[in-house]
Amino acid sequence: MSLPEPLSRLVERLQKLPGIGAKGAQRLAFHILRNPRDESELLCDAIRDVKELVTYCSTCNNITAVDPCVICTGPTRDPRIICVIEEPQNVMVVEKTREFRGMYHVLMGVLSPLHGVGPDDLKIKGLLERVGVGGVDEVILATSPTVEGEATALYLARLLKPLGVRVSRIAMGIPVGSDLEYADEVTMTRAMEGRRDL
Amino acid sequence: MSLPEPLSRLVERLQKLPGIGAKGAQRLAFHILRNPRDESELLCDAIRDVKELVTYCSTCNNITAVDPCVICTGPTRDPRIICVIEEPQNVMVVEKTREFRGMYHVLMGVLSPLHGVGPDDLKIKGLLERVGVGGVDEVILATSPTVEGEATALYLARLLKPLGVRVSRIAMGIPVGSDLEYADEVTMTRAMEGRRDL
Numbered sequence: 001m002s003l004p005e006p007l008s009r010l011v012e013r014l015q016k017l018p019g020i021g022a023k024g025a026q027r028l029a030f031h032i033l034r035n036p037r038d039e040s041e042l043l044c045d046a047i048r049d050v051k052e053l054v055t056y057c058s059t060c061n062n063i064t065a066v067d068p069c070v071i072c073t074g075p076t077r078d079p080r081i082i083c084v085i086e087e088p089q090n091v092m093v094v095e096k097t098r099e100f101r102g103m104y105h106v107l108m109g110v111l112s113p114l115h116g117v118g119p120d121d122l123k124i125k126g127l128l129e130r131v132g133v134g135g136v137d138e139v140i141l142a143t144s145p146t147v148e149g150e151a152t153a154l155y156l157a158r159l160l161k162p163l164g165v166r167v168s169r170i171a172m173g174i175p176v177g178s179d180l181e182y183a184d185e186v187t188m189t190r191a192m193e194g195r196r197d198l
Numbered sequence: 199m200s201l202p203e204p205l206s207r208l209v210e211r212l213q214k215l216p217g218i219g220a221k222g223a224q225r226l227a228f229h230i231l232r233n234p235r236d237e238s239e240l241l242c243d244a245i246r247d248v249k250e251l252v253t254y255c256s257t258c259n260n261i262t263a264v265d266p267c268v269i270c271t272g273p274t275r276d277p278r279i280i281c282v283i284e285e286p287q288n289v290m291v292v293e294k295t296r297e298f299r300g301m302y303h304v305l306m307g308v309l310s311p312l313h314g315v316g317p318d319d320l321k322i323k324g325l326l327e328r329v330g331v332g333g334v335d336e337v338i339l340a341t342s343p344t345v346e347g348e349a350t351a352l353y354l355a356r357l358l359k360p361l362g363v364r365v366s367r368i369a370m371g372i373p374v375g376s377d378l379e380y381a382d383e384v385t386m387t388r389a390m391e392g393r394r395d396l
Contacts, residue, residue: 003290004263006251010244016237018229024217029248030287031216033261037249039214044242046211049204050227051235063231065202089228092201 007033056088059130061106061123063088071104078102080137084127084156086110086144094142102140105130110148111155119155127156131163138166145172145190205231254286257328259304259321261286269302276300278335282325282354284308284342292340300338303328308346309353317353325354329361336364343370343388 002008007029014025032040056062057069064070071077071091081102083094086109094100107122131139139160143149157167173191174183183191200206205227212223230238254260255267262268269275269289279300281292284307292298305320329337337358341347355365371389372381381389 004252004261006244006247006263007261010248013241013244016241017226019222019225026287027217028215030285032245033248033252040245040249043211043214044245046204046208047230047238047242050208050231051238053204054202054231063202063205065204087228089224 056106059126060104061088061108061126062091062104076101079135081140082127082130082136082138083140083142085142086149086152090142102138107143107152110143110146110152112148122152124156124159128159128163131160131165136165138168140168140170142170145170254304257324258302259286259306259324260289260302274299277333279338280325280328280334280336281338281340283340284347284350288340300336305341305350308341308344309350310346320350322354322357326357326361329358329363334363336366338366338368340368 003011010029010032011022011025014020014028015022017025020028032043053065054063055065055067057064057067057072059068059072062069062071078101081100082105083100083102084105084107085091085094086107088106088108091104091106094104105123105127107124107127109117109122111117111119111122127139130136139156141153141156143152153169157169160167171194172187173194174180174187180188201209208227208230209220209223212218212226213220215223218226230241251263252261253263253265255262255265255270257266257270260267260269276299279298280303281298281300282303282305283289283292284305286304286306289302289304292302303321303325305322305325307315307320309315309317309320325337328334337354339351339354341350351367355367358365369392370385371392372378372385378386
C-alpha cells in the first residue's frame with residue numbers, strides 16, 4: 001500500500017526542508033494529519049507571513065520587519081564599530097552576549113569557490129560603501145573559523161585596511177566549559193597562539 | 199535583538215511539531231525565509247490538502263483518500279485474516295513485507311492508563327463487530343512489543359477468543375542483521391522462548 005496522494009506529496013515537500021529525512025518527513029506528515037485543523041492553519045499562516053512581512057535591511061542585510069532595521073536605527077547603538085557576519089541568524093549569537101553595542105553587516109554567505117560563490121555573490125560592496133563614507137573606526141570580522149570563513153575574513157581584511165579602518169578578527173580557542181581533552185589540534189594551536197598574560 | 203514577529207511566530211509553530219527543537223525550528227524558519235516563495239506555497243498547499251482530502255477508512259481506520267480504503271476493497275485481499283496495529287503508519291511497515299495479503303484494523307493508539315487512554319478511546323468496538331459478523335479466521339495482534347502494546351494485545355486476546363477466532367501475536371526476537379552482542383536480556387529471553395526446530 002502506498003500513501004494517499006496528498007499525504008505522499010506532503011512527505012515529499014517536508015523532505016525538502018533542511019535536516020528532515022524520509023522517516024522524519026513521514027512522522028511530521030502523520031502528525032499534521034492527526035492534529036486539529038486550526039493548528040495546521042496557524043502553521044501555514046506563519047509560513048505565509050514570514051514570506052510576506054519579513055524583509056532584509058537595506059543597510060546591514062539583517063532580517064527585519066521594518067527597513068532600516070531596529071539595530072541600524074537604534075539610538076543606543078555605536079555606528080563606529082561594524083561586526084561582519086555570514087548569515088542573519090548569526091546576529092542573534094552576537095546579540096546574546098549583551099556586550100556588543102555596534103552595528104552589523106551580514107554578508108549573506110561566505111566565499112566558496114567550490115560552491116561557485118565569489119565576491120560578487122556576497123554583500124561586500126555595501127560594506128565597503130558603509131566604511132567608505134567614514135565614521136567607522138573598526139570592522140570586526142566574525143565569520144566562522146571554517147576554511148571558507150577564514151578565507152572570507154582575509155579577503156575582506158585586504159579590501160578594508162586600505163580604507164584606514166581598524167580590522168579585527170574574533171578570537172579562536174577552547175570553548176568555555178569544554179574539556180581540553182576534546183580539543184582538536186588546530187583549535188589548541190590557535191588557543192596557544194592567542195594566549196594572554198594574566 | 200529578538201527575531202521579527204512573523205519569524206518568531208513561525209519558529210514557535212514549527213517547535214510544536216514532533217522531533218523539532220528550538221534550534222531546528224529556527225533553522226527551518228530561516229530556510230523558509232530564504233527559499234523562493236512558491237516553494238513555501240507548495241508546502242502550505244500540501245498541508246492543507248492533507249487536512250482536506252485525507253480521511254480515515256470507516257472499516258479499518260487506515261488513512262485513505264477514498265472510503266472504504268483500497269485495502270478493504272482490494273479484490274486480491276483475504277478478508278479471513280485481520281492484522282491489528284496501533285497507528286496508520288504501521289500499515290506500511292507490514293505492507294512492505296509483501297507477504298501479508300489480509301486486512302488491517304488500526305486501533306488508533308494503545309491502552310495506556312498513565313496517559314489516560316482506556317479501551318473506549320481505541321477502535322476496539324469496530325474490531326469486535328468485524329469479527330462478530332463472521333468470516334474471520336484469524337486475528338494477528340501486531341501491536342508494538344512495548345509494555346502498552348503487550349497489555350493491549352493481551353486485552354484484545356481476552357475479548358476475541360470467546361468469538362471463536364484464532365488469535366495470534368507477532369514473534370519477538372533478535373532483529374535480522376543485528377549482532378547478538380547488542381540484544382537486551384528481555385529480547386534474548388523472547389528469542390529463546392520462541393525458538394523453532396530446524
